[in-house]
Amino acid sequence: MTYKAWFDEHATKHKIIVDKLISKKFTKEQIIEYFDFDNMVKEEPNFCPLYADNKKCHDMENLNCYLCACPNFRFNDNGLESYNEFKILSKCEIHNGEKFAHKGLIHQDCSKCTVPHHKAYVLKNFDLDWKKIMRECIA
């Protein structure tokens, strides 16, 4: 799956859930709480493939799924830029995380970064429209 295909699919799933919560008159705080990992596993099993195994993408308490992926993520399936013989497909705008190379391509590795999964970060960057928060991700 390309980055763009994942991005569009995730945006659609996110919007369906947020629209449902808005129709139930959830407040901003309640919506953020709803996106807590433990609740999402129970209530929205199809939102993330990891939920089926009750597995977190990051080993942390109170992991919040509202801002998966991350507003700092940048990607372009055709390449953001080149590095020697490699094409860089994704990177972190604030230079967190790591990178890995595979088959001539360099990808951003966010597996050791928990920035977007903290409730305080979600509160600070909150908008009902996930695509608006992620508007700079497609570079």
Ligand code: SF4
């Ligand atoms: S490394 Fe962290 S801050 Fe950077 S894009 Fe990945 S999750 Fe976001």
